[in-house]
Amino acid sequence: MAQSTHKRVLKLMGSRFEITVIAKDSIEANNYIDLAIEEISRIEKLISSWDPNSQTSEINSNAGIKPIKVDKELFDLISRAIKISELTDGAFDISYASMDRIWKFDGSMTEMPSEDEIKASVEKVGYNNITLDPENSTVFLKHEGMKIGFGAIGKGYAADRAKTLLVSKGVKSGIINASGDMTTWGRQTNGEEWKVAITNPLNKNKAFALLPITNGAVVTSGNYEKYVNFNGTRYTHIIDPRTGYPATGIISVTVFAPKAELADALSTSVFVMGKEVGLNRIEQLPNIECIIIDYQGNIFKSKNIKINKL
Structure with a gap:
């Protein structure tokens, strides 16, 4: 029986989620998507620091x-x-x-x-x-006034859990995209791998590469709108938790990893570590790759990534 692609876009965990599944018809697809939404909502209740009862x-x-x-x-x-x-x-x-x-x-x-x-x-x-x-x-x-929050890992974790649940229910292929935290499995209906477009923030209308992802996750961190300039330095909204100073020099980090949770956490970390330390650290980790774009639009990548320029 022919399978077709079904997608639903909605707001969960305060973010835009896109859930795509391949199923035999819209009834089956909607049942699967409902299950994924239930799972993401369950995780939100567990990890939300806004919910006083979590x-x-x-x-x-x-x-x-x-x-x-x-x-x-x-x-x-x-x-x-x-x-x-x-x-x-x-x-x-x-x-x-x-x-x-x-x-x-x-x-x-x-x-x-x-x-x-x-x-x-x-x-x-x-x-x-x-x-x-x-x-x-x-x-x-240990200390009064300390707080934990899952802002840089929660959406990736929720995407991973939703994927695991759908795979266990027999969904052969799909994508969970949590505001740019994407995890995929299986292939498109035409047998091709899912592909992710990497855009250069300085020219958002044009992707510079389309990379296939097979049963893995990709997360891009970067917000080109959120920054301040002081004394000729551009400070981004991602802040180094060790110093209190915002990260500088980078405007976009894309990390490929087996799980979205890890890709999510590492993409933020690379921003903070900077391109030399960040790339070096990524290259020491198995099955993890990274693309960094600095604020001048230069592209740096970890050594195992093959980019086919568009």
């Missing part, structure tokens, strides 16, 4: 007070996040959530925050102060 909020409101028992799923996600922090020397850090929002990227900033303000803004940040107890499945934030 386990994540409970961890945050008990910072400096007591450890909180959490589901194994959340415990494991936090545990993996800490491993990524170690891997990136703290460029990725889920305890960034306690950072004071002293940088404004809405045009209202007229001068840079002072050095003291910047230093104070990250005082409560530090993944080393997240204590995990695997035996009791508890999470404890």
